[in-house]
Amino acid sequence: MKVDGEHYRTIWIAADDPATVLAIDQHKLPHEFEIMRLCAVDDFVAAIKDMRVRGAGLIGAAAGYGMYIAALTAPQDRAQFMFVAAEKLLATRPTAVNLAWAVKRQLRATEKCVARDDAVRAALRTAEAIADEDAESCRRIGLHGKELIIKAAEKKRGGTVNILTHCNAGWLAFVDHGSALSPVYAAFDEGIKTHVWVDETRPRNQGAALTCWELGRHGVPHTLVADNAGGHLMQHGMVDLVLVGADRVARNGDAANKIGTYLKALAAKDNGVPFYVALPSSSFDLEMDSGLANVPIEERDASEVCFVSGKGSEGKVTTVQICPDGTQARNWGFDVTPARLIDGLICERGICAASEKEINNMLKDVV
């Protein structure tokens, strides 16, 4: 997508140095737009852990590039080095399935290579393929999801379609285009009047910081609200459609996504507002039969709840403590929305119901 008129992906190989991966530093957004250099496996591990790169698709792509850098920087015992790199990357974030999916794909792609150059070439090809497929899947999610917005616009006789989204499932969360926001961009670019309610998404405020930033750069009208506001908005007819992403969708259609998504799904159901989850097929976990019972939910550092970062009075990013000294806090990163609350899953292959039968049918020829 575009930043100040220039096209960017969230992650890419430096044009002048194939041993350097570049990525937008999402810690710095929205106050600074900075590109960071990733040259060693540990750079990738730290960037994913600190959420400098984050979001289901982008984590997968970053892991793919990380494994390429592992192949490139491996010593004699390449297999062992790649295995350790894989372990380190897998340990960074437990909830998103794309991470494991990308790492395993790289291990498969390189395991039979004997010569170093072959392994590096295979890993590069795979990393680029993961990134390209992610971008293309997201573009196609936009085409399918756009139809829901067009339908809503028709129902409103051309009135503005109000879409609520939680966290950031925009292009910053993927390589390009995004999942939940891809339909918004597609509809907006086609001239459909759209407006997005952006949940700030505590504790890390990805909605306030990232979703507002990327929608603003593209010119899509949007309004920031506290996470608490969505129920009130839906009770009063101010939301036509809820679009969220997913970090993992189980075989039964349960969707793990940023903590708080489940509350919005309940409000949508209670008020008859359509609730859709957008995801590339790489975010399905067909080996998991129930999301609610089985998705591992990452618990992050309590300091993310007790402290809030933002731009201080002198323009510098600073951190404030919002609770008394010594307050105990807990910080789960995700929750699981049961399939019964989801009106449909928007995938690059089309839209299907959140049910085992329809998911299997949609994905039947996916390797």
Next chain:
Amino acid sequence: MKVDGEHYRTIWIAADDPATVLAIDQHKLPHEFEIMRLCAVDDFVAAIKDMRVRGAGLIGAAAGYGMYIAALTAPQDRAQFMFVAAEKLLATRPTAVNLAWAVKRQLRATEKCVARDDAVRAALRTAEAIADEDAESCRRIGLHGKELIIKAAEKKRGGTVNILTHCNAGWLAFVDHGSALSPVYAAFDEGIKTHVWVDETRPRNQGAALTCWELGRHGVPHTLVADNAGGHLMQHGMVDLVLVGADRVARNGDAANKIGTYLKALAAKDNGVPFYVALPSSSFDLEMDSGLANVPIEERDASEVCFVSGKGSEGKVTTVQICPDGTQARNWGFDVTPARLIDGLICERGICAASEKEINNMLKDVV
């Protein structure tokens, strides 16, 4: 309740000066404990508007004292002065019914007084009565609500009862004891093992700042969570009871409370967790037949969403901006939880169902 071993109310007349009302400055909490002086009607208007005094009961008590100060400082044309004071106070916060209730009670108490001294005496008596009744009602809410916690403890065979609360409906929101937290204090003081999940309550973080502070001062175990976390907690059996306050409950049992309460009520219903609203009878609005249709919802300044205040690195309270420059935001202060999601209303008179019949029955001899 106690602060460092000393008993405090949230608002009181200065012992050495009957023309000065003192109150805890809730803007300064939790980082500083400061008492502010209110000596003119405009001091009260500003304190209520800026939420230096806030919470359903405390707003009512503050309005009562404000009208007393109006009587005390009125010039010759007392009636006109009191009327203007009433108008100013009524305009500060639209959602809480206690404000209007207290102002009207003061107008009634003083309207027939001819002599200045009579009017001042009547206003003082009424202000003190409003405050005393508020404290006593809250104490009694604690006695009734405590039974729910005892019942939950029995069900858990003496295991810790986990209570989730939203915003601050503790003693800081009233004159003393609180509404939603009064049962917690009563149960805790009786040795029942209790633990409170405290929603931080964006955008103003009253949970993080005030509820954590007052629970901590009393020694009640508690854990701060993002507003987004409550659904996950309830899905995983980590909440036994939800206790919240209310700014206004309509005749049909619909309860207006801090924005986000409705989302927690939906999650409670979806997971079979009992959801109770605690309020003194002064917070009922029997003239309003439907809360959802009729309660006026205050919209506050958008800056409360875009900026977060807290203690900065040098120990001073500072403010940070969490979104891009120029981001548009909206900031509704309350939402309405429909009666169908409420398991009961805890009042100083007992616990009743959230239905017109039971509410009428409970309140039938309230003037």
